[in-house]
Amino acid sequence: MYFDISYFDVPENLARLLGFKKIYTIGKQLELNKSADNIIADDFSLQRFSISNVVGVRINKIDRQFFQKIREEEKVAIIDISNLINASGEGLIKEHKRLKLLAMNALKAKLNLSIATFAKNEEGLLSSMQMIEIAKFIGLNEKQAKDAISRSLI
Amino acid sequence: MITRRKSRYIIIRSTKPFSASMMNLFNSKLSEIIGSIGMCEASPYFVKSIDDNSFIIRVSRGSERRIILALSFLKFDGFSFCSILTSGTIKALLKKYNLIASRP
Numbered sequence: 001m002y003f004d005i006s007y008f009d010v011p012e013n014l015a016r017l018l019g020f021k022k023i024y025t026i027g028k029q030l031e032l033n034k035s036a037d038n039i040i041a042d043d044f045s046l047q048r049f050s051i052s053n054v055v056g057v058r059i060n061k062i063d064r065q066f067f068q069k070i071r072e073e074e075k076v077a078i079i080d081i082s083n084l085i086n087a088s089g090e091g092l093i094k095e096h097k098r099l100k101l102l103a104m105n106a107l108k109a110k111l112n113l114s115i116a117t118f119a120k121n122e123e124g125l126l127s128s129m130q131m132i133e134i135a136k137f138i139g140l141n142e143k144q145a146k147d148a149i150s151r152s153l154i
Numbered sequence: 155m156i157t158r159r160k161s162r163y164i165i166i167r168s169t170k171p172f173s174a175s176m177m178n179l180f181n182s183k184l185s186e187i188i189g190s191i192g193m194c195e196a197s198p199y200f201v202k203s204i205d206d207n208s209f210i211i212r213v214s215r216g217s218e219r220r221i222i223l224a225l226s227f228l229k230f231d232g233f234s235f236c237s238i239l240t241s242g243t244i245k246a247l248l249k250k251y252n253l254i255a256s257r258p
Contacts (some may be wrong), residue, residue, distance in 0.1 A: 016254060016257065017167065017238060017254060017255065018167075018236055018238070085226050085227060087227075088227065122169050122234075123169050123229065123232070123234040124234075125234075125236060126226055126236060127167075127236040127238060129222050129237050129238075129240070130226045130236060133219055133222050133223040133226065134223065134226055136223075137223055
Protein backbone atom coordinates (compact mmCIF):
# COMPACT_ATOMS: atom_id res chain seq x y z
CA MET A 1 0.00 0.00 0.00
CA TYR A 2 2.22 2.77 -1.25
CA PHE A 3 1.39 6.44 -1.87
CA ASP A 4 2.91 9.36 -3.75
CA ILE A 5 2.06 13.02 -4.46
CA SER A 6 2.10 14.69 -7.86
CA TYR A 7 1.06 18.00 -9.44
CA PHE A 8 -0.89 16.27 -12.21
CA ASP A 9 -3.64 13.71 -12.34
CA VAL A 10 -2.05 10.28 -12.73
CA PRO A 11 -4.39 7.68 -14.26
CA GLU A 12 -5.32 4.95 -11.79
CA ASN A 13 -3.99 2.14 -14.01
CA LEU A 14 -0.59 3.86 -14.33
CA ALA A 15 -0.43 4.41 -10.56
CA ARG A 16 -1.20 0.72 -10.06
CA LEU A 17 1.42 -0.31 -12.61
CA LEU A 18 3.99 1.77 -10.75
CA GLY A 19 3.07 -0.04 -7.54
CA PHE A 20 1.04 2.65 -5.80
CA LYS A 21 -2.37 2.39 -4.22
CA LYS A 22 -2.92 6.08 -4.78
CA ILE A 23 -1.02 9.04 -6.18
CA TYR A 24 -2.52 12.15 -4.61
CA THR A 25 -2.93 15.13 -6.91
CA ILE A 26 -2.18 18.63 -5.65
CA GLY A 27 -5.19 20.76 -6.51
CA LYS A 28 -7.54 17.77 -6.29
CA GLN A 29 -7.19 15.66 -3.15
CA LEU A 30 -4.57 17.93 -1.57
CA GLU A 31 -3.60 21.59 -1.67
CA LEU A 32 -0.09 22.94 -1.33
CA ASN A 33 0.15 26.14 0.73
CA LYS A 34 -3.51 26.99 0.00
CA SER A 35 -6.46 27.03 2.35
CA ALA A 36 -8.51 23.85 1.94
CA ASP A 37 -9.48 20.75 3.89
CA ASN A 38 -6.32 18.77 3.25
CA ILE A 39 -3.29 21.00 3.13
CA ILE A 40 0.36 20.24 2.65
CA ALA A 41 2.30 23.21 3.92
CA ASP A 42 5.90 24.09 3.33
CA ASP A 43 7.79 24.50 6.59
CA PHE A 44 8.18 28.26 6.00
CA SER A 45 4.44 28.79 5.47
CA LEU A 46 2.98 26.58 8.17
CA GLN A 47 2.04 29.50 10.45
CA ARG A 48 -0.51 30.68 7.84
CA PHE A 49 -2.74 27.66 8.42
CA SER A 50 -4.68 26.02 11.21
CA ILE A 51 -2.50 23.06 12.13
CA SER A 52 -5.55 20.76 12.32
CA ASN A 53 -6.19 21.26 8.58
CA VAL A 54 -2.61 20.42 7.65
CA VAL A 55 -2.10 16.76 6.75
CA GLY A 56 1.59 17.01 6.01
CA VAL A 57 4.51 19.40 6.15
CA ARG A 58 7.03 19.56 3.34
CA ILE A 59 10.31 19.99 5.18
CA ASN A 60 13.16 21.84 3.49
CA LYS A 61 15.55 22.75 6.28
CA ILE A 62 16.74 21.34 9.58
CA ASP A 63 15.11 23.08 12.53
CA ARG A 64 14.95 20.97 15.69
CA GLN A 65 12.29 23.14 17.40
CA PHE A 66 10.13 23.01 14.30
CA PHE A 67 10.62 19.23 14.04
CA GLN A 68 9.49 18.91 17.66
CA LYS A 69 6.33 20.88 16.85
CA ILE A 70 5.54 18.57 13.92
CA ARG A 71 6.07 15.55 16.15
CA GLU A 72 3.82 16.93 18.89
CA GLU A 73 1.07 17.59 16.33
CA GLU A 74 1.67 14.09 14.87
CA LYS A 75 1.84 15.43 11.32
CA VAL A 76 3.65 13.73 8.46
CA ALA A 77 6.98 15.29 7.47
CA ILE A 78 7.36 15.02 3.70
CA ILE A 79 10.68 15.12 1.88
CA ASP A 80 10.44 16.30 -1.72
CA ILE A 81 12.82 14.24 -3.92
CA SER A 82 12.03 15.99 -7.23
CA ASN A 83 15.21 18.09 -7.13
CA LEU A 84 17.29 15.00 -6.42
CA ILE A 85 16.01 12.95 -9.34
CA ASN A 86 16.31 15.85 -11.77
CA ALA A 87 19.86 16.72 -10.73
CA SER A 88 23.08 15.49 -12.25
CA GLY A 89 26.80 15.83 -11.62
CA GLU A 90 27.76 18.16 -8.80
CA GLY A 91 24.14 19.24 -8.30
CA LEU A 92 23.23 15.62 -7.55
CA ILE A 93 26.00 15.32 -4.96
CA LYS A 94 24.89 18.53 -3.21
CA GLU A 95 21.20 17.60 -3.24
CA HIS A 96 21.97 14.09 -2.00
CA LYS A 97 24.00 15.51 0.89
CA ARG A 98 21.22 17.98 1.76
CA LEU A 99 18.45 15.35 1.71
CA LYS A 100 20.54 12.82 3.61
CA LEU A 101 21.13 15.33 6.42
CA LEU A 102 17.46 16.32 6.39
CA ALA A 103 16.30 12.68 6.55
CA MET A 104 18.78 11.75 9.27
CA ASN A 105 17.71 14.70 11.44
CA ALA A 106 14.03 14.02 10.81
CA LEU A 107 14.48 10.40 11.87
CA LYS A 108 16.45 11.47 14.92
CA ALA A 109 13.57 13.78 15.86
CA LYS A 110 11.26 10.73 15.48
CA LEU A 111 9.07 12.36 12.84
CA ASN A 112 6.60 10.40 10.72
CA LEU A 113 8.78 10.68 7.67
CA SER A 114 7.43 10.37 4.16
CA ILE A 115 8.99 10.93 0.74
CA ALA A 116 7.21 12.06 -2.43
CA THR A 117 8.17 12.89 -6.00
CA PHE A 118 5.89 15.95 -6.45
CA ALA A 119 6.07 15.09 -10.15
CA LYS A 120 4.96 17.81 -12.58
CA ASN A 121 4.68 15.38 -15.50
CA GLU A 122 5.04 11.71 -16.34
CA GLU A 123 8.82 12.03 -16.64
CA GLY A 124 9.02 12.96 -12.98
CA LEU A 125 7.20 9.87 -11.75
CA LEU A 126 8.98 6.93 -10.13
CA SER A 127 7.78 3.44 -9.31
CA SER A 128 7.40 2.31 -5.70
CA MET A 129 10.53 0.15 -6.12
CA GLN A 130 12.53 3.19 -7.20
CA MET A 131 11.14 5.25 -4.32
CA ILE A 132 12.33 2.60 -1.85
CA GLU A 133 15.80 2.65 -3.43
CA ILE A 134 15.88 6.47 -3.35
CA ALA A 135 14.86 6.42 0.33
CA LYS A 136 17.71 4.00 1.03
CA PHE A 137 20.03 6.22 -1.02
CA ILE A 138 19.31 9.12 1.36
CA GLY A 139 20.09 7.03 4.40
CA LEU A 140 16.95 5.18 5.43
CA ASN A 141 16.97 1.46 6.11
CA GLU A 142 14.67 -0.99 4.33
CA LYS A 143 11.85 -0.74 6.92
CA GLN A 144 12.08 3.05 7.20
CA ALA A 145 12.09 3.30 3.40
CA LYS A 146 8.93 1.21 3.08
CA ASP A 147 7.25 3.13 5.91
CA ALA A 148 8.17 6.43 4.22
CA ILE A 149 6.11 5.63 1.13
CA SER A 150 3.32 3.84 3.01
CA ARG A 151 1.93 6.86 4.86
CA SER A 152 -1.56 7.71 3.70
CA LEU A 153 -2.23 11.43 3.99
CA ILE A 154 -6.04 11.34 3.79
CA MET B 155 29.65 -28.88 -15.06
CA ILE B 156 29.19 -25.39 -16.42
CA THR B 157 28.27 -22.72 -13.88
CA ARG B 158 25.68 -20.32 -15.21
CA ARG B 159 25.50 -16.67 -14.32
CA LYS B 160 22.47 -15.99 -12.12
CA SER B 161 20.28 -13.24 -13.51
CA ARG B 162 17.39 -11.05 -12.55
CA TYR B 163 14.88 -9.75 -15.07
CA ILE B 164 13.38 -6.28 -14.76
CA ILE B 165 10.37 -4.84 -16.55
CA ILE B 166 11.04 -1.20 -17.37
CA ARG B 167 8.48 1.32 -18.53
CA SER B 168 9.67 4.20 -20.66
CA THR B 169 7.79 7.48 -21.13
CA LYS B 170 8.29 7.20 -24.92
CA PRO B 171 8.34 4.18 -27.27
CA PHE B 172 11.57 2.26 -26.76
CA SER B 173 13.15 -0.34 -29.04
CA ALA B 174 16.18 -2.66 -28.89
CA SER B 175 18.12 -0.34 -31.22
CA MET B 176 18.17 2.31 -28.47
CA MET B 177 19.88 -0.01 -26.01
CA ASN B 178 23.36 1.33 -26.87
CA LEU B 179 22.30 4.86 -25.96
CA PHE B 180 20.50 3.53 -22.88
CA ASN B 181 23.66 1.70 -21.76
CA SER B 182 25.96 4.66 -22.38
CA LYS B 183 23.69 6.99 -20.36
CA LEU B 184 23.36 4.37 -17.62
CA SER B 185 27.15 4.06 -17.59
CA GLU B 186 27.42 7.79 -16.84
CA ILE B 187 25.47 7.14 -13.64
CA ILE B 188 26.82 3.83 -12.35
CA GLY B 189 30.22 3.91 -14.05
CA SER B 190 32.04 1.37 -16.17
CA ILE B 191 32.69 -0.98 -13.26
CA GLY B 192 29.02 -0.91 -12.29
CA MET B 193 28.09 -1.70 -15.90
CA CYS B 194 30.53 -4.64 -15.97
CA GLU B 195 29.00 -6.03 -12.80
CA ALA B 196 25.39 -5.49 -13.86
CA SER B 197 25.89 -6.23 -17.61
CA PRO B 198 22.38 -5.11 -18.62
CA TYR B 199 21.01 -6.88 -21.70
CA PHE B 200 17.82 -6.13 -23.64
CA VAL B 201 15.66 -9.27 -23.61
CA LYS B 202 12.38 -8.31 -25.29
CA SER B 203 9.72 -5.69 -25.70
CA ILE B 204 6.36 -6.17 -24.03
CA ASP B 205 4.67 -3.24 -25.75
CA ASP B 206 5.80 0.09 -27.25
CA ASN B 207 6.82 1.55 -23.90
CA SER B 208 7.64 -1.51 -21.79
CA PHE B 209 10.54 -3.90 -22.14
CA ILE B 210 12.50 -6.50 -20.20
CA ILE B 211 16.19 -6.30 -19.40
CA ARG B 212 18.41 -8.93 -17.82
CA VAL B 213 20.97 -7.95 -15.21
CA SER B 214 23.29 -9.92 -12.94
CA ARG B 215 21.74 -10.98 -9.67
CA GLY B 216 22.80 -8.64 -6.89
CA SER B 217 23.04 -5.58 -9.09
CA GLU B 218 19.33 -5.09 -9.76
CA ARG B 219 18.90 -2.62 -6.89
CA ARG B 220 21.71 -0.46 -8.22
CA ILE B 221 20.11 -0.50 -11.69
CA ILE B 222 16.68 0.37 -10.25
CA LEU B 223 18.21 3.31 -8.38
CA ALA B 224 20.16 4.45 -11.46
CA LEU B 225 16.97 4.36 -13.56
CA SER B 226 15.55 7.08 -11.31
CA PHE B 227 18.26 9.47 -12.56
CA LEU B 228 18.32 8.27 -16.16
CA LYS B 229 16.76 10.94 -18.38
CA PHE B 230 17.58 11.78 -21.99
CA ASP B 231 15.73 13.05 -25.09
CA GLY B 232 12.41 13.10 -23.23
CA PHE B 233 12.87 9.53 -22.04
CA SER B 234 12.61 8.59 -18.41
CA PHE B 235 12.35 5.10 -16.99
CA CYS B 236 10.41 3.35 -14.25
CA SER B 237 11.10 -0.15 -13.01
CA ILE B 238 7.81 -2.00 -12.79
CA LEU B 239 8.66 -5.50 -11.62
CA THR B 240 11.63 -7.71 -11.03
CA SER B 241 11.90 -11.49 -10.96
CA GLY B 242 14.31 -14.36 -11.44
CA THR B 243 12.55 -15.79 -14.51
CA ILE B 244 10.82 -14.22 -17.49
CA LYS B 245 7.86 -16.54 -17.02
CA ALA B 246 7.21 -15.39 -13.44
CA LEU B 247 7.80 -11.79 -14.44
CA LEU B 248 5.22 -11.86 -17.23
CA LYS B 249 2.75 -13.71 -15.03
CA LYS B 250 2.99 -10.96 -12.38
CA TYR B 251 2.85 -8.24 -15.02
CA ASN B 252 -0.26 -9.66 -16.71
CA LEU B 253 -1.92 -9.93 -13.31
CA ILE B 254 -1.33 -6.21 -12.61
CA ALA B 255 -2.14 -5.06 -16.14
CA SER B 256 -5.40 -7.01 -16.34
CA ARG B 257 -6.72 -5.90 -12.93
CA PRO B 258 -9.83 -3.71 -13.41
